[in-house]
Amino acid sequence: MPRRVTIVDVARRAGVSISSVSSALNDRPGVSEETRKRIVATANELGFVPSLRGRSLSGRRAFAVGLVVHRDPDVLELDPFFGGFIGGIEECIDARAYALVLQISASSDGALDRYRRLAADRRVDGVFLNELEVDDPRVGLVEELGLPAVGVNAEAGFPLPAVRQSHDEGIRALVAHLVELGHRRIAYVRGRSEFIHSVRREAAWRDAVTSTGLVPGPVVSGDFTYAGGLSAASALMGLHDRPTAVCCANDLSAMGFIAQAQHMGFDVPGDISVAGFDGIQLGTYVRPSMTTVQTSPRRIGFEAAKMLLSVIDGETEPDVRIPPAELLVRESTGPAPAEI
Amino acid sequence: MPRRVTIVDVARRAGVSISSVSSALNDRPGVSEETRKRIVATANELGFVPSLRGRSLSGRRAFAVGLVVHRDPDVLELDPFFGGFIGGIEECIDARAYALVLQISASSDGALDRYRRLAADRRVDGVFLNELEVDDPRVGLVEELGLPAVGVNAEAGFPLPAVRQSHDEGIRALVAHLVELGHRRIAYVRGRSEFIHSVRREAAWRDAVTSTGLVPGPVVSGDFTYAGGLSAASALMGLHDRPTAVCCANDLSAMGFIAQAQHMGFDVPGDISVAGFDGIQLGTYVRPSMTTVQTSPRRIGFEAAKMLLSVIDGETEPDVRIPPAELLVRESTGPAPAEI
DNA sequence: TTGAAAGCGCTACCAT
């Protein structure tokens, strides 16, 4: 293993001082164009790659950002959201030679410790705050730690810079679509109410239904899971005045709902229209293919990363809005049954 | 933002030299028990957290390991495997204060560049080589880069240390299970043949079938995807001598297969028994619940991380074998139909 | 047992 080429080697070879090399390579003023060229050439010739560690220690930067995923150890299959989200982050930070440090915290309280350690070790220059909860303790924590952070799909009044994709328009369009199909009893399968995006989606559904003059149908919990969707269907489809359409908080629970409804002998969408939320790949292929509201995890990741890097650079960033999630009509929604 | 507490502060406060502090805090010999205690106490009192950057620069360690996930940008929903795998890695490395750097490389050739950058930046001390392909170029690359690496589910003769979970026993048990149920025409839905685990599973299936004295049934591609499973079912179930049972390379394609078979009017498992591979959560809930061979991503991640840390420490590690993947009989497999 | 000091590789400031 040959010794690493350092800035000293470049300086010596180019016949200049290391400070000139540093300035030249970082596009800082104070070097003549001529010397800069020579230095760059020498650096290339020698295959010089500045040491991240040296830069980190000196420049007080980790050149990395952190994402803490809060998942139960038992349910450690990552949400479909994360693939795109992380892909978007990467797409952005890679161009600036940053890296992503991923942490998975099994226990709920453990998550906060991860942020503390990340900060104590100065392992990252900033973090993403996603899957925000109501009164999320992380907000206070990052402030206390002095850790730059950006929120993802935060509620209004969120004290930190945040990127948001509105769900309201998509949900409104979905409800309008259902109403147009003749549905009058539209139920909702909610997610876990500690998450603000869960609360927000439900509120959007309620508003949308109400604003068409209808009374919101029954609401049951679906827990964002397939199993939750199954039991939600059992509950709703057993009702006396059962709904003719149902909006689910995410695609996974919608898939469970459809499976259980079919199992109970109902036709989808003949007897019951079911819509999901997220726009996961699978929804394209299942039968019936799933009507959903498609979000943009990749775009969100990209913008959040861009924002985080700016915040790290000390800029005060205005919030960013991603174009709203859009309704995707497929086969799981159809005309309301004539009678019931 | 108060200035960070450094080793100098601790040394001064404890009335010793910084080298003594370093030795004491790292459990190195050369400090009396008495001084060590005093130093530890002072460090705690001051809330001293050693700077990762200082340690990195001096100790030539990044205290991080890397995982490059190779995914198409369009299919950026992470494989269910990764959740558990990453969880296992974390569980292991967290105890040693290492962190995981995750990269997602959109393009195929880009993946190799990620390893190069990771190595050039000395951003990580080692990497995981997973989803190994036949003649995988990464093997030569990490050797050339001098980057410590461990393989995950590598083939025999793999030149680097590797952790493996045998699939053969599970697949053999699965085939035995099907044969016992009276199946004689057992087909296979393969994954993408560039992956060695894909090749390996198919070979295991073939061996298992052959060793029971039967002739292996038809093999079609399922691409590891739900959509692939759909088309595999179209192909196989349209055959004149169609199989009565089918083993799929993974759960996702099995789900697609089941959906399409049902759509074509076949009963699962009445007309066709379908088995998956992986043991993803969803398989528990779908109808019929899925017979599968359950792997241990978390355990694999844990052992791979443990091995990688050892390799980084310069130890020569023997390969590790995880207990074999086990057959999980559920509802998607049943007695072979009497006639056809 | 203890401590001084030399790195590690860079950035940034201050002379020249």
Added chain:
DNA sequence: ATGGTAGCGCTTTCAA
């Protein structure tokens, strides 16, 4: 425009 040099915070010899 250039170069010298003092950090950054730690580990690791090597003397004392």
